[in-house]
Amino acid sequence: MSTAPIRPNKPQLKLHIPEPKHRPGDKPDFSHIKVPKPGEVAKPDINVNAKDTHDAAYSFIRVLGDDNKAHGSWDPKVDVETLKRGLKHMVTVRHYDARMFAAQRQGKTSFYMKCTGEEAIAVAQSAALDPEDMCFPTYRQQGLLISRGYPMLDMMCQVYSNERDPLKGRQLPIMYSSKKHGFFSIAGNLAMHYSQAVGWAMASAFKGDDRICAAWIGDGSTAEGDFHTALTFAAVYKAPVILNVVNNQWAISSYQGIAGGDESTFAARGIGYGIPALRVDGNDFLAVYAVTKWAADRARANLGPTMIEHFTYRVEGHSTSDDPSRYRPTDEAKAWPFGDPVDRLKKHLIALGKWSEKEHTEMETTIAEEVRATQKEAETYGTLGSGKMASVKTMFEDVYKEMPWHIRRQRQEMGV
Amino acid sequence: MATMNMIQALNSAMDVMLTKNPDVLIFGEDVGYFGGVFRATDGLQKKHGVTRCFDSPIGESGIVATAIGMAAYGLKPVIEIQFADYIYPAYDQIVSAAARLRYRSAGDFTAPITLRSPYGGGIFGGQTHSQSPEALFTHVCGIKTVIPSNPYDAKGLLISAIEDEDPVMFFEPKRIYNGPFDGHHDRPVQPWSKHKASEVPDGYYQVPLGKAAIAREGNDLTIIAYGTMVHVALAAVEDTGIDAEVLDLRTLIPVDIESIKASVEKTGRCVIVHEATRTSGYGAELTALVQEHCFYHLEAPIERVAGWDTPYPHAFEWQYFPGPGRVAAAMRRAMEG
Known part of the structure; x- marks a missing residue:
């Protein structure tokens, strides 16, 4: 291919391919991220115009400071019991993740995905929402199920695709579903649920219901058309929906710049659609709680959607099938300037004089034992490949409400 | 009972369902105040209110996605994709x-x-307003695909589709919205009012999904068709004088295999007709089904008449459209076989 310019007197164009700042072997450095002091971003009225949320969409809303205390107008002033419960749920998620990840490595299931470092998002948001509100999550919001009291035993049985799997062995591990817990069925086709969530919210408004809806998406899949469709429909119909973007910096091996994060913030996408937008320190339990409450208040007041970018870091690989040391420095998580969400909330509770290292260690021990015992029980119902699974006959059910003749015939052909 | 064309019958079906079920709502491009580019939702917004029938942004994937979210909530959304040719952005959401x-x-x-x-x-719509993409949906398990061929069926089938508990793709043959076009494009257009199936009850009734209709009884040959091609097939029967039975499938999935078997076992010969392109079209599935279920009754190879495997060319409407001449030729081949 010739590289000679066709018109030598014109400046030559160059194709830009974004690259992350650091690759394996480099020393990670996040000094380019300007971390504001907690309380620096003012809290607007819920009736704010989208264009007036510019600062909130480009800075970071933070509450918890290095002194482990809450600061500024975004301090949600949450009661201690809620904070303790949040801490417990985050620790539970972390233990659950560790157990299931190990189970995959032991060959007990095919696949698993952790949310390490991102626990505050699902857990704090669950605390800020009403239990009846509807969630359209991705595969990294297992914290919603833990917080909403979905049985961990059922989560594990789903991961094992065993005879107690509520989804009858039909779904890849972690693609849970529970209408009762307001947790929409997860799909591997990314972003599709984002615009479906807007439809659910429209339906709730259509019926004069009082429940709102929340949806989550990763930084990577904001590049899908469904993301932009969701924003258009949400803005047009003022849907009572909270549109969350979890920017954990990595989409498998592609850094967030490949989704367009270098040129603007993901939160700022909302402003262009007329949707008030906030960017929050996603590792700050109090800040995540506060912005969610604010967005929920907007939705409940018929003021429409809110876009929230949760700025966080995916500490582990994308999934059990991923090896992040191939594309990013292994010590990047340690250099992350926003710390660890569990550690920060723990220190806050200690600073309040409501918690201690001793109590924390005891809680960790209790949770570890509970998760271990639940896993043991789950395994009595089988693990993937153990032969203990839903009846194979059920494979043909639920394609339609009533089984049509051609599927019945195929089931007969299989002899079940 | 009233005399209705297909648009009026579809409009009546939606009117009946909006009245009957408060969880039914309609949206799509231009369907609200204006009443749709083909007028199918004319007057529904005025009668039932803006939240029951409203305009959507031009975003087919968003129309389907929001409908899915509404259905997951418990509503019964009825959505319009303005032309089937525009459905592809929504394909992921459907599939x-x-x-x-x-x-x-x-x-x-x-x-x-x-x-x-x-x-x-058949409307000189060119390649972006003329496609027949039904096979892209019949291939997908979990959805039903329905295509009416006359006003009475259109209303009854649409009511059944709205009341069904599964997602239904309801494709409307737009060439016969206003009259039973039989493919003889050089002859005067016939209005529905001269056709028996234009007598449509004003109120609620169902035509069940999954049941074919016999558009014409016959003994020597079975023509399996749906949509506009039912009328083209009837014209071909008239033109050839062959005593053919014309089966109007009405529902493609789940298909009425019993009616297909009964007819082909009676006649021993089969011609399958659709407008969609031939290769991997729904006719391929029908051919396989007839072969699997009726092989020992067949006296001749199964014939397929379909659109050519090219995009739908604007200026060559009638060279492309599988008209009665091509159906008649296939019938004669089947009779000789």
Whole structure:
């Protein structure tokens, strides 16, 4: 291919391919991220115009400071019991993740995905929402199920695709579903649920219901058309929906710049659609709680959607099938300037004089034992490949409400 | 009872369902105040209110996605994709979500949406307003595909589709919205008012999904068709004088295999007709089904008449459209076989 310019007197164009700042072997450095002091971003009225949320969409809303205390107008002033419960749920998620990840490595299931470092998002948001509100999550919001009291035993049985799997062995591990817990069925086709969530919210408004809806998406899949469709429909119909973007910096091996994060913030996408937008320190339990409450208040007041970018870091690989040391420095998580969400909330509770290292260690021990015992029980119902699974006959059910003749015939052909 | 063309019958079906079920709502491009580019939703917004029948942004994937979310909530959305040719942006939502939701959630969530969309040629719409994409949907398990051929069926089938608990693709043969076009494009257009099936009850009734109709009884040959091609087939029967039975499938999935078997076993000969392109078209599935179920009754190879495997060319409407001449030729081949 010739590289000679066709018109030598014109400046030559160059194709830009974004690259992350650091690759394996480099020393990670996040000094380019300007971390504001907690309380620096003012809290607007819920009736704010989208264009007036510019600062909130480009800075970071933070509450918890290095002194482990809450600061500024975004301090949600949450009661201690809620904070303790949040801490417990985050620790539970972390233990659950560790157990299931190990189970995959032991060959007990095919696949698993952790949310390490991102626990505050699902857990704090669950605390800020009403239990009846509807969630359209991705595969990294297992914290919603833990917080909403979905049985961990059922989560594990789903991961094992065993005879107690509520989804009858039909779904890849972690693609849970529970209408009762307001947790929409997860799909591997990314972003599709984002615009479906807007439809659910429209339906709730259509019926004069009082429940709102929340949806989550990763930084990577904001590049899908469904993301932009969701924003258009949400803005047009003022849907009572909270549109969350979890920017954990990595989409498998592609850094967030490949989704367009270098040129603007993901939160700022909302402003262009007329949707008030906030960017929050996603590792700050109090800040995540506060912005969610604010967005929920907007939705409940018929003021429409809110876009929230949760700025966080995916500490582990994308999934059990991923090896992040191939594309990013292994010590990047340690250099992350926003710390660890569990550690920060723990220190806050200690600073309040409501918690201690001793109590924390005891809680960790209790949770570890509970998760271990639940896993043991789950395994009595089988693990993937153990032969203990839903009846194979059920494979043909639920394609339609009533089984049509051609599927019945195929089931007969299989002899079940 | 009133005399209705197909548009009026579809409008009546939606009117009946909006009245009967407060969870039914209609949206799509231009369907609200204006009443749709083909007038199918004319007057519905005025009669039932803006939240029951409203305009959507030009975003087919968003129309389907929001309908899925509404259905998961418990509503019965009826959505219009303005032309079937525009459905592809929504394909992912239909295939990966609407069709899969019941299965993947083990019945916890469902997506009983009704998606109406005008399809087919014969209107000089060029390649972006003439396509027949039904086989892209019959291939997908978890959704039903319905195509009416006359006003009476259109209303009854649409009511059944809206009341169905699974997602239904409801393709409307737009060439016969206003009259039973039989493919003889050089002859005067016939209005529906001269056709028996234009007598449509004003109120609620169902035509069941999954049941074919016999458009013409005959003994020597079976023609399997749907949509506009039912009328083209009837014209070909008239033109050839062959005593053919014309089976109007009405529902493609789940297909009425019993009616197909009964007819082909009686006649021993079969011609399958559709407007869509031939290769991997729904006719291929029908051919396979007839072969599997009726092989020992067949006295001749199964014939297929379909659109050519090219895009629908604007200036060559009648060279492309599988008209009565091509159907008649296939019938004669089947009779000689």
